[in-house]
Amino acid sequence: MVNTTHYFGTMIISVQGLELLIIDLKSLNTIERVHKELPVGDDLYRHQPIRFELVNQMTTALRGFSQLLNDYQVTNFQLWGSEALSKAINADFIADQIFLKTGIKLNWLSISEETYYRNQAVLVDQQQKKLSNKQNLKYLVGINSGNTTITEFNQQSFLYSTYYSLGPVRIAEDLQSLRQSAPNSVEVLSDYIDSKLSDYKRLLPKEAIDGPSDLILLSSMPLSQMTFKEAHHHTLTAEQFETIFDQVIDASDQFLIEQYGVAETDISLLLPEILLIRKLIHLTQATTLHFSHNTVLDGLAINQAVREGYSKYDFSDQTITAATNMADHYRVEPVHCQLVTKFALHLFDQLKPVHQLTSRDRLLLQVASILHDVGAYVDAHEHYLHSDYIIRHTSIIGLSVHERQIIAAIARYHSATTPSEDLSHFQQLDTSERLLVAKLAAILRLADALDDDRQQKIGQISVSIKSPELIITVYSNENLSFENWEFLYKSQFFEETFGLKPRLKQRSVTAK
Numbered sequence: 001m002v003n004t005t006h007y008f009g010t011m012i013i014s015v016q017g018l019e020l021l022i023i024d025l026k027s028l029n030t031i032e033r034v035h036k037e038l039p040v041g042d043d044l045y046r047h048q049p050i051r052f053e054l055v056n057q058m059t060t061a062l063r064g065f066s067q068l069l070n071d072y073q074v075t076n077f078q079l080w081g082s083e084a085l086s087k088a089i090n091a092d093f094i095a096d097q098i099f100l101k102t103g104i105k106l107n108w109l110s111i112s113e114e115t116y117y118r119n120q121a122v123l124v125d126q127q128q129k130k131l132s133n134k135q136n137l138k139y140l141v142g143i144n145s146g147n148t149t150i151t152e153f154n155q156q157s158f159l160y161s162t163y164y165s166l167g168p169v170r171i172a173e174d175l176q177s178l179r180q181s182a183p184n185s186v187e188v189l190s191d192y193i194d195s196k197l198s199d200y201k202r203l204l205p206k207e208a209i210d211g212p213s214d215l216i217l218l219s220s221m222p223l224s225q226m227t228f229k230e231a232h233h234h235t236l237t238a239e240q241f242e243t244i245f246d247q248v249i250d251a252s253d254q255f256l257i258e259q260y261g262v263a264e265t266d267i268s269l270l271l272p273e274i275l276l277i278r279k280l281i282h283l284t285q286a287t288t289l290h291f292s293h294n295t296v297l298d299g300l301a302i303n304q305a306v307r308e309g310y311s312k313y314d315f316s317d318q319t320i321t322a323a324t325n326m327a328d329h330y331r332v333e334p335v336h337c338q339l340v341t342k343f344a345l346h347l348f349d350q351l352k353p354v355h356q357l358t359s360r361d362r363l364l365l366q367v368a369s370i371l372h373d374v375g376a377y378v379d380a381h382e383h384y385l386h387s388d389y390i391i392r393h394t395s396i397i398g399l400s401v402h403e404r405q406i407i408a409a410i411a412r413y414h415s416a417t418t419p420s421e422d423l424s425h426f427q428q429l430d431t432s433e434r435l436l437v438a439k440l441a442a443i444l445r446l447a448d449a450l451d452d453d454r455q456q457k458i459g460q461i462s463v464s465i466k467s468p469e470l471i472i473t474v475y476s477n478e479n480l481s482f483e484n485w486e487f488l489y490k491s492q493f494f495e496e497t498f499g500l501k502p503r504l505k506q507r508s509v510t511a512k
Helices: 052-071 091-102 111-129 168-174 185-196 238-248 253-260 264-284 296-307 316-329 334-350 359-371 383-392 401-412 431-449 481-498
Strands: 007-014 017-024 029-037 077-081 106-108 137-143 148-154 157-164 213-218 235-237 286-292 460-466 469-475 501-507
Touching: 007 052, 007 296, 017 052, 017 296, 029 052, 052 091, 077 091, 077 296, 091 106, 111 137, 111 148, 111 157, 111 213, 111 296, 111 316, 137 264, 148 264, 157 316, 168 185, 168 264, 185 264, 213 264, 235 238, 238 253, 238 264, 238 286, 253 264, 264 286, 316 334, 316 359, 334 359, 334 431, 334 460, 359 383, 359 401, 359 431, 383 401, 401 431, 431 481, 469 481, 481 501
Parallel strands: 007 077, 077 106, 137 213, 213 286, 469 501
Antiparallel strands: 007 017, 017 029, 137 148, 148 157, 235 286, 460 469
16 A cells, blocks of 8 residues: 655646646655646736636636545645736635635745745756756746746856746737737837846846856746757757747748647747747857756645655755845945844854744844845935835745745844834734744844944854843954943843843953
8 A cells, every 4th residue: 555644735826727746755756747727817917807717617626636635645735826826906816715615725926936946846856867957057947927037057056036027928918919010020029028128137146147058948838838859858959949930930820730739729929938038048148948847836845845854955045145146236234244144043043942943934034134234225224124125025036925024024123123113013914923023133133233333343152041141252352332332222122022131241352
């Protein structure tokens, strides 16, 4: 009898339809994969509510998925909704109808999470298959109906990620009258795509690397479904792509169906997609184009395997790098940022018996420490309020919208204001989140106080808990009168939160 206790089911509803993946978390082997197409994007990109009959089809498909999960005796499963679907006018009603009719809660993914999970799936797949790329630089490009994400890696090291509200369905909807009204629809479409990507090079972070690359195409449609005689192991050279482009660009619908196996329903999407990919090949200087069929669900399954201890993959460095890129963009003083982050994480680790928080919470503190001063780019006065706003409104790969809100709140309370003085904002969080924000903000306030004058007088600290006190020993030969005064002020909130009174103790560096 097959042991199904480590089987996991993950489902997603996107603008293309619904997908179910059942996977063995121990081996990461796929047990079952099912896809149900639904033309949700037709309503979405016309800014219309998703039709009731489509919602009914969603719930019918989910009941079928539930039966399949039951057949495999899978009790551990999740349902996700894509970021694009969450923008539907009636998204909340869709989630409610799904829960009432199936008993399954729908969780929304942010675009940065979708990118993160797809990237994970591709990287793990390449490691498992021991695939090597021709170039050191590689771009993972995710194209769905309405969005395009671009992530650059150097070898396995994450460099940056960005996204555009640009995809075949969205382009087709925006420019649906082109074929009738424009003398050269290809030229106008190309200009439209160029206009959307015109700032790509200018807005790249300084960590971005220029040069020949491999481009790995994820979740594209319909291009990834086409049959290419030229392709070798799902790979085209840039020259082969150009040849196909020339054949396809002015081809009849019948030719595309017979020669390349394009579904009739996808004909209108092919021109926008192939023009978009051609532009991306030029921007990234790609020499080869690889097609990957790894999806968000594969990444979600890998993440679950890590969470349950079946796997030791760790991709949190992508989130940390993205936060560091963001801090650089807003000209955060790097030495102060690094020192405060170092102190905050040391305090977090030493306070584990007191705070009882998770490794994920530690990551949130780390990102908040890196970004706590980004608001000074707008105005040094009440910069913590500007930091809150910037973090809330900037995508960070690997973080949900909800996690960004928590990080923004931590940054908001790192300086002069505490939650008790700002209840209107703090009460928007639920009880458990308020406690989390309070604990992490209190830790960050202490860490920030140790270098408040940005002179790096303290290079190292040690921490010990001697209830009712928290003893922070700082190693420095400098005059710390200002640090002591600032520490005394900022430690009050820590005492309120943890019931421990922080006390600063100085030792000379030579006496260490």
